[in-house]
Amino acid sequence: MIVKYNEIVRKIIIILILVLVFLPTHLSAANGYKKDIVIKETGGLKRNPSFITLTVEDPNLSNDDYILVDKDTKKEIPFYVVEKEKGKIKIRFKLNLDRGEEKHLEFRFSTGEKRSILPEKDFSFVNYIGTEFYGISFEKIYLIALKDSDVKVTNKDGKLLFSGKIKYGHYERIDLASPQSFHVVSNGPLMVTVSSIGKPGKNLPEDKSDDDITSIIGTEGFFFTHSDIFVTSLFDNNFVRVEDSGGELIYKGTLKAGETFKKLGLYPSLLYYKADKPVLIQYGKFDDSSFTVITPYLGFLYGYSFGEVGIFSFENNTNVLFKGDGKTEKFNLNSKEFKLISYEGTFEVNADKPIIIYSLGKSSNFGGEEIPTHLGFSSSTKFDFVTGKISFKYSKGHKRLINVLSPEGNNSVEINGKVIKPVKVTLPSLGIAQGESNETVSLINVSSKIPVMVFETSNHTNREIFFNLIPVED
Numbered sequence: 001m002i003v004k005y006n007e008i009v010r011k012i013i014i015i016l017i018l019v020l021v022f023l024p025t026h027l028s029a030a031n032g033y034k035k036d037i038v039i040k041e042t043g044g045l046k047r048n049p050s051f052i053t054l055t056v057e058d059p060n061l062s063n064d065d066y067i068l069v070d071k072d073t074k075k076e077i078p079f080y081v082v083e084k085e086k087g088k089i090k091i092r093f094k095l096n097l098d099r100g101e102e103k104h105l106e107f108r109f110s111t112g113e114k115r116s117i118l119p120e121k122d123f124s125f126v127n128y129i130g131t132e133f134y135g136i137s138f139e140k141i142y143l144i145a146l147k148d149s150d151v152k153v154t155n156k157d158g159k160l161l162f163s164g165k166i167k168y169g170h171y172e173r174i175d176l177a178s179p180q181s182f183h184v185v186s187n188g189p190l191m192v193t194v195s196s197i198g199k200p201g202k203n204l205p206e207d208k209s210d211d212d213i214t215s216i217i218g219t220e221g222f223f224f225t226h227s228d229i230f231v232t233s234l235f236d237n238n239f240v241r242v243e244d245s246g247g248e249l250i251y252k253g254t255l256k257a258g259e260t261f262k263k264l265g266l267y268p269s270l271l272y273y274k275a276d277k278p279v280l281i282q283y284g285k286f287d288d289s290s291f292t293v294i295t296p297y298l299g300f301l302y303g304y305s306f307g308e309v310g311i312f313s314f315e316n317n318t319n320v321l322f323k324g325d326g327k328t329e330k331f332n333l334n335s336k337e338f339k340l341i342s343y344e345g346t347f348e349v350n351a352d353k354p355i356i357i358y359s360l361g362k363s364s365n366f367g368g369e370e371i372p373t374h375l376g377f378s379s380s381t382k383f384d385f386v387t388g389k390i391s392f393k394y395s396k397g398h399k400r401l402i403n404v405l406s407p408e409g410n411n412s413v414e415i416n417g418k419v420i421k422p423v424k425v426t427l428p429s430l431g432i433a434q435g436e437s438n439e440t441v442s443l444i445n446v447s448s449k450i451p452v453m454v455f456e457t458s459n460h461t462n463r464e465i466f467f468n469l470i471p472v473e474d
Contacts, residue, residue, distance in 0.1 A: 032111030033060050036071075039095065040102040043129075043147045043189045044168065046220040047097040049278060049297070051125045051376070053082065053473060055090045056107055062086060066109035068093060077105065078116045080123035082375065092123045092375065121299035124354045126376035128191050128216050130471020133184040134378075134407050135370070136432060136455055137194035138465055141174040141182065142224045144270065149188030155180045156430035166190075169245055171224055171270050175201050181405055181430045184469075191216075196465040197226050197285050203268035212367030212466035213290040213306070213359070215282045217297055220274045225266060225283040226466070230304040232260040232346060234297060235277040245270040255279075258302040260346045282359065284466040291367030291388045292359040293456075295376050300350045303359055309341045310358030310441065311349065312386055314374040318353040336443060338386045360389060368457030368465040378470035379407070379451035383444075387456055390440040402435040402444055403455040407472075411450040418442030427452075 035056065041047055066089070068077045079093035095103060129146060143151055145166035153162040153174060161182060162174050184192055197212060198204050203226060216223060217234070222245070231240060233255035240261070242251040250271065251261050264286065273281060280303050282292060290306045311320055313333035320339075322329045324347045331339060333355075340360075349357055354374040367388070373380045387400035399420075404413050406427040415423035415435035419442075423435045436459075437444065446454050457465055 032108060033058065034106050034108045034111075037105040037107060038102060039097070039105065041097040041100055044099055045146060046099055046274070047095075048219040049125060050095045050097050051092060051123065051127055052095060053090065053092050055088065057088045058109075059087050061089060061109055063110060065112055065114060066107065067111070067113045067115040069106045069108065071104040071106050076116055078118045078122075080118070080120060080375075094123070094125075119299070119352065120374075121296070121351065121354050124295055124299075124375050125217070125297060126295045126372045126470055128468045128470060129189050129221070130473065131186045131189060132472040133190070133192045133469045134181070134405055134430070134453055134472065135184070135192060135194060135469040136179065136181050136403055136405055137176055138179040139176055139196040140194065140198075141176070142171050142193040142195065143174070143184070144171045144191040144193065144222050144224060145169070145188060146190065146221060147188035149186045149190060151184065151186045151190065153182055153184050155182045169222055169270070169272065173203070181432055183407075183430065191221070191223065192469040193224055194465065194467060194469065195226070198268070212464045213282050213284040213286060213292045214369065214467045215280060215292050215294050215359075216468065217278055217280050219276070219278055222270055222272050223281065223283060224268075224270050226268045226285040227266055228262070228264045228283060228286040229266065229271065230260055230262045230282040231255070231273070232280045232282075232302045232304055233257055233275070233277065234279060234300075234302055238275055238277045238279065240273070240275040240279060242271060242273045245272060258346055258348055260304050262304070290359070290361040291369060293369040293371065294357045294359060295372055296349060296351065296355065296357060299352065300348070301357055302346065302348050303357065305343050305345060305347050305359050307342070307344050307362030308360040308389070309343055309347055309349070310338060310360055310386070311341070311351075312336075312338045312356045312358070313351075313353065314355065314384070315353045318351055318355060320355065321350045323348040336384050338441060338443070340441060356385065358386075358388070367467070368455060369467045370470050371454040371456055372470055376470070378472060379453050381448050381451050383446040383454045385454070385456065386441045386443055387437050388441070388458065390438065397459070398438075399459045400437045400442065401457045401459055402437065402446070403457060404433040404435075404446055404448070405453045405455065406431050406448065406450065407453070408450050411448055411452065413446070413448045413452060415444065415446055417444040419444065
C-alpha cells in the first residue's frame with residue numbers, strides 16, 4: 001500500500017483492504033511539522049499482522065528527525081526507511097487491525113524527536129492480499145475475493161481473460177490455452193493463485209506425483225487448496241478454526257507455538273481460516289517434490305518441512321538458529337549464502353537479519369514460486385536468490401527456469417549467475433525474459449533498469465506449479 005501527499009491535493013484516499021486518509025496539518029516551522037493519517041480496515045478481515053508502506057512528500061522534509069505516533073495510545077510506531085530523498089520518504093511499519101477498526105496516526109518531523117530503530121528483519125513480510133498483480137501462469141489462475149470485488153484480467157496482448165464481479169468468499173478460475181503473462185486489477189482485496197496441478201480445466205490432481213505447496217501467514221482469510229493443508233501456529237495458546245466455504249468444519253482447536261495441524265486428501269476447495277494469533281499455512285498437494293519459499297515473521301518462523309529446509313541470507317554476518325525434533329544447528333551466513341538442512345517435520349528458524357526459508361521435498365523440486373525481495377515486496381531492480389533442487393538420478397533433463405516479468409516496456413533485463421547461458425534483453429510491457437539452470441540450488445542474479453517481478457519454476461510447467469502472487473503494493 002502506498003499513499004502520496006502533496007500540497008495541492010488536500011486529501012487522498014486509497015482503498016485496498018484498508019482505507020488511508022492523509023490530512024496535512026502543519027505546525028509552525030519553529031516547532032516542526034506533522035501530518036495526520038487515518039487507517040481503516042474495510043475488507044472485513046482481522047489483519048494481524050498488517051504491514052503498510054507509506055510515502056510522505058513535503059518540501060520541509062529534509063533531515064533525519066521524524067517519528068510516527070499512534071494518536072490514541074500516544075505510543076510510537078517504529079518504522080523502517082525504505083527510500084529517502086530530499087522532500088520525500090518511503091516508510092514501512094506494522095499495525096494490528098481488527099475488522100472495521102480505525103487507527104489515527106501522526107507523522108511528525110523536524111520536531112527534534114528521535115525515533116526507535118528496530119532491525120530490518122522486523123519489517124520483512126510478504127502480504128499476498130492486494131488489488132493489483134502481475135504474474136505468469138501455465139494453466140490456471142484462481143482469483144479469490146476477500147470482499148465483493150469487480151475484477152479485470154488482461155494478458156500481454158491486451159486480450160481480456162476475465163471481467164466481472166467476484167463475491168466475498170468466492171473464487172473464479174481462469175483456464176489458459178497456453179502459458180502467458182497477465183495483469184490483474186480489482187476494486188477490492190484479492191488473493192491470486194496460479195496452478196498447473198490437475199488436468200486442464202479441472203482442480204483435481206492427476207496423480208500422486210502431481211504436487212506442489214505454497215504458503216501464507218496471517219490470522220484470517222481464504223485460500224484455495226488442491227488437497228492438503230499444514231497449519232502451524234507461530235505463538236502459544238492460539239485458537240484456530242478452519243472450515244470450507246460452505247461452513248463445514250475441518251479443524252477447531254488451540255495450538256502451541258510450533259504445533260502443526262495437518263489434513264490430507266481434502267477435495268479441491270476454497271477454505272476459510274481464523275486464528276487469534278498469526279499462523280503459517282502451507283497448502284496445495286503434498287508429495288516428494290514440493291517447493292515453497294517463505295519469508296519469516298519478525299525474523300522467526302515455525303513451519304513444516306517435507307524433507308529439507310533451505311535458508312538464504314541477504315546480508316553478511318547473519319546468525320541463524322535451526323531447531324527440529326532432536327536436531328539443532330547454529331550457523332552464520334554471509335550475503336547470498338545458502339544452507340540446506342535435511343529434516344522432515346515441524347521446525348523453528350530464528351535469524352537476526354532478513355532471510356528466505358525454502359521448505360523443500362525429498363526429491364527434485366518441480367514446483368514454482370514468486371521470489372520476494374528482502375522486505376517481501378513483489379518488484380525490484382535487483383534480485384539474488386537460489387533455485388530449487390535438481391535430482392539427476394530421477395529427473396533426466398530437469399532444469400530450473402528463471403522467469404523475469406517486466407510490468408513496463410523498454411526495460412533492459414539481465415539474468416546471470418549459475419545459468420546455462422547469461423541473458424541480456426530489452427522487454428516490452430508484460431514481456432518475459434527466461435534463463436535456465438541445470439545446477440541444483442544454483443545462485444541467480446537478476447538486474448533491470450525498471451523494477452521487475454521474478455518467478456522460479458522448472459521445465460515441468462505443465463504438471464507441478466502452484467504459488468501465490470505478491471501484489472504490486474501492500
